Amino acid sequence: MDTRCFFLLASQNQHAGNSNARVHLSSEQAHLIPRSDTMAQRKRSRASGNASNEMEAPQPTVRGATGRFLMLVEDGGREAAKRLMRAGAGLELAVASDFAEADTIPDPGLGQAMYFDEIGVAVVNAPPDQSRFLATRAAAAETPTLIEPERYVHVLEAALDYDTLTPYDVGTESPVVFGASPDYARGWFDGVNDARLRTMPGGQIGELVQPGTAAINERDFTWGLQAVGVPGNRFTGRGIRIAILDTGIDLIHPEMGRRVAGSRSFVPNETVQDVNGHGTHTAGTAAGPAGANLRPRYGVAPNSELFVGKVLSNAGSGTDGWILAGIQWAIQNQCVIVSMSLGARTQVGEPFSQIYERVAQRAFTRGMLIVAASGNDSARPTSIRPVARPANCPSIMAVAAVGMGLEIAPFSNGGINPNGGAVDIAAPGINVLSSSPGGSERLNGTSMATPHVAGVAAIFAESNASLRGRALFDAITRGSRRLPLPPRDAGAGLVRCPR
Incomplete structure (x- = not known):
């Protein structure tokens, strides 16, 4: 048809x-x-x-x-x-x-x-x-x-063959009309199929470090927290509200259950309880607890106030309306940061959603920053795909993923579309340890990078009460660590905590 x-x-x-x-x-x-x-x-x-x-x-x-x-x-x-x-x-x-x-x-x-x-x-x-x-x-x-x-x-069940797609020019028929994919939004980690990046047994993370570098010691902090500057930082996100819009959270998780300050499901006939696992993982990275008996620590902002909105079902599917309901709820609860590890594949040359862009601009006026995953559709070095929707909106912070050697992740999308669609920042997104229903696990994807940025945003917000909305966006990019990567891939660079 x-x-x-x-x-x-x-x-x-x-x-x-x-x-x-x-x-x-x-x-x-x-x-x-x-x-x-x-x-x-x-x-x-x-x-x-x-x-x-x-x-x-x-x-x-x-x-x-x-x-x-x-x-x-x-x-x-x-x-x-x-x-x-x-x-x-x-x-x-x-x-x-x-x-x-x-x-x-x-x-x-x-x-x-x-x-x-x-x-x-x-x-x-x-x-x-x-x-x-x-x-x-x-x-x-x-x-x-x-x-x-x-x-x-939707949660993506099988990757599209992007080799069959070509860029379209205005005024010509596109071989695939943008938005026509039924695989609209999902937890991005489901799209990562590279066998080299799957969870390795026994936590042997050193194999992913670039040749010639030492393996990273994760006894006290995950490698992601070390990379963004959490160890020794005096800020913990205290008093800053973070909303995770995802598949919910494991409310009876031994470490994360007590971290939830507020929750609500926008999925009809489903509770906030996370059966999928994606939401529990992203929430843990952004706001997991810190404690003497918790090793390694995996939460960037352990004293932030965690709000969990379930906008994707246990099967990983939902509607735009559920996502918008979650954003409205986050505003009503005075959340400073919204983290969305979800998105939609886009085509080369596809414009961003004007409605999501207006929503993000209105969030700025309410002192709120929306952070979203850039997507996992690339197969570098042979194929770089454009930043996903809604992260491709100029007023939403688009997050790319890097590995332990701070190289761009092979699946991470790039800022190749004009008029919006840029990557804004990069964060750890390979072999990331965080909470999962009943325990913990390692996952890969820009989904895992995004909550690192959300947690760092909470630390910035705690450090300076004037950093809200657009000012917070700008402070995060200014404070990043420059990487030997093009802005197309890593934006301003690696996200880093303020000191």
Whole structure:
């Protein structure tokens, strides 16, 4: 089946009395509109500012799409969202903040929408006729409205053969339409298949150190904590709230269970308890405890306040809406850092999600930094794949993975896409020891690198109360250790704790 998706970015200046909605499509977005004579004419008329009000609704024809869509409400908040949903379209709108004390946030059923008021995004579930009307209403709004298809999120079961893909140019047909992969978001460690990087028996980590260097002693601290400057550091992240958005956490883990300050599941019919194991591992790296009887220590910020939002199911799947619900919850709980070891494969030349970018910018205004994995799709040195979604958003800190010799991990994605899509920082992501349900294990991936950065971010935030949001982002990159690697691969360099 031919699958395509498109974005609608529409605005109308009602005060100027303009009765024709002006739809603004970027060249990348216009490329994704299904090509027919009618659609081509419509694209040309939109580009000239003379579009008709007869806008098409976002079509749920993308493989991996849920059939729902995301709508950004720029200004006016709750009341503006209600007016937009109810006027003519007849959609029933619920507001996420109204469920702050409830056990769950309900998924919107057909004819319903859930508005995440802290971030200004609604998840809309509308039949086709209502979708078309809502798109028209969005075009007639006083402020710009952005619409994107909502996608399923998945744990990747098998790697795609990227050798069959080629870059696309705007105005040409792409061999694979971006966003068409059903493998949207998952714990990145599942994509690492290199036998050299799998867990080695007996903790024999020295084999991964570059030739000519001594094996690393992990008796007291994991090699990752040593690399980012944790030993001897006077800061521990005290009082700083970190939100881990993942598959949950093992609430009865002997070391991590008591570290949880707050938790919530956004996955219907599943508790926070982690069956998958990915969330427990990432939480341990960011905020695992320190103690005389805990050897080696694996948590970067042991005195931070750990909040765990379950946004991926026990099977490793979910939706954009669940991720956005987790971000809203983190803002409501005044978390300073959000760590997301999840993502979506992207193509060469693919633009970043404008909605996730706006969410990250709004997080900055609330004093929050979002950190995300850059992805494990590369097979260096022969193939370097672009940074994944949503880490490819300019306002989300994209994390690459390095090994024990501070070489770039062969699976780590690179900043090869223009207009966003850069790697911002690098962190340990090979043979990383951390907690797992009932115990501990070693895993590999940019998923493992990301919580190292989240923990270091908490230490920066403790060290200087003015470092929040964008200022925290900048301080982390300024404080990094430069590596003999191109910025394409490692960004500003190896993340390091402040002293």
